[in-house]
Amino acid sequence: MKYAIEFKHETLRVVDQTLLPARYKEIEIKTLAAAWNAIKTLKVRGAPLIGVFAAYSVWVGIRNVNTASHESLRKKIDSVIDYLRTSRPTAVNLFWALERVRETVKTSKITSVPSLKKLVLDEAKRIDAEDKELCRLMGEHGVKLFKPGDRILTHCNTGFLATAGDGTALSVIYEAARRYKKVKVYSDETRPLLQGSRLTVWELMRRKVDVTQICDNTAGYLMQKGMIDRAIVGADRITANGGVANKIGTYTVAVLCYTHGIPFYVAAPSTTFDLKIEDISQIPIEERSSDEVCSVFGARIAPEGANALNYAFDTTPPELITAIITEKGVIRPPYKKNIAKIIGK
């Protein structure tokens, strides 16, 4: 499989991400229960990937429904969607993709049961193809900012394990590695959940891109030694003035880049922009359980009863960001004006 998800010959397959990086295993999703479980237990993760997977899962949930009545099938589709929504109650892309399928079914006039099933599957395929195209376009636009021999820092996981295609920031890196010689990647391990070491390093190794893992506290020293040429990360949310919320540690990377005169890029599809939000001070940041900070892979690293603070994300102000790469092109400062021009309409 080239990506983390594949639909071929009426078969839905995904990479079981809970086994990475120790073991690579593709699993076939044959039932609705298995699909629900795959999202719930994080076998499938990464916001865009969850959306695509959920859309296919609706079809998995109805393909064997034995009825001649399209009304009955429509009811079943609704209940399957409602059920899938419960698999991960905070995943915006999950809801978005499921409601898109629901709306497509609702507004269609189809009365044939096989055609209605095909409609669901076609919509899932469309969501899949669209996501792959977004990734491809970010890669194509972003790669122009890179050069042969670039030594690139990245943070967290933004690649084919997080999307249906090559990813966001990693899509740009993959494109750079395809086009240019001697591209070298440094991957922050990304504590507490280690998406960098577990997933990004694994992805890049699988695609034979030169990658070196570092602890999150090491990037600054590499910059001091002149070992980093540019940094690129993804985004969870981007404000109207170009501020970015992303995985905890992103802000520190941005400050370090700024201090060392190293370009700092953000790659994200236009759906990541929230133009109702003016700046980063208005973004609520999720605080997660201190257990994630106090343990690693089940091993306790802090004393029993220790306090720990676990902000899952942080925010980076626009003045630290050299450019934002989207499927619609590269956005440069002044962000307020250029984001409105390219994204807002």
Added chain:
Amino acid sequence: MKYAIEFKHETLRVVDQTLLPARYKEIEIKTLAAAWNAIKTLKVRGAPLIGVFAAYSVWVGIRNVNTASHESLRKKIDSVIDYLRTSRPTAVNLFWALERVRETVKTSKITSVPSLKKLVLDEAKRIDAEDKELCRLMGEHGVKLFKPGDRILTHCNTGFLATAGDGTALSVIYEAARRYKKVKVYSDETRPLLQGSRLTVWELMRRKVDVTQICDNTAGYLMQKGMIDRAIVGADRITANGGVANKIGTYTVAVLCYTHGIPFYVAAPSTTFDLKIEDISQIPIEERSSDEVCSVFGARIAPEGANALNYAFDTTPPELITAIITEKGVIRPPYKKNIAKIIGK
């Protein structure tokens, strides 16, 4: 026990640091083999603590020697010292303390066996007391830079688990917590070996100082949110112009402090200064095994065969350092002049 080492009623006791933070256990060191093993297996760690422990260990190794000849005892002392030197071949403080005991014995004219044994023990006690006094003085000088309610960031372990007394940077924090109300500490976990979460958090909890553990990539965001008032770290080596080599991640903390206008202090005894070295570009930095980066507590966090870079230390230029706290007083810029005045003579 108040510290990590205690000599009382002719008994040498230490905290077994390999069991922390899960379990607190004091062990009595009854034999030379046990002493050697305690250093070798990192039960006793922290450069100054190793030195003090090694000095006492010489006495442990000779106290039961049954001879009437002071020449024979002198030979035995030499061989015990030679043996202890092999326990950790790169520990400068270990050699320093052992050679100091050797020199004391060599230059003494004592011919009585009991008196010679007492001489060894007295020298160990002196090294112990001196180290405690260094810690106390750093605390006393440094605390003047702090205020009630301070929220202090620290990195790695620099406390009573690393010295015979209260520590270097942590000694200042302990003194601040004793004198001022509502002092709050944030401890970087300090990957890869997690001295922050395993040792510093444990120490501060044991002394009932308010401490919160964070991942190394989180401090920057806390500074952005105005949650940190000052940072203090230890040092492995300080150059003639005030540059500092210290645990990997220190430089990033310094850059973040500078960016946010937060004072960044270094606390270290005057023995840490290496005035033959002009600036940080001349400090060799140890690169350690990539296994430390690829695993945590034995759990593999990276794919098999992954590249990883593991600089154990980094370097911080003097312009990022607000003040250096030593037992001789607080040194401020211009460092070249003031270090020469206070340290060099």
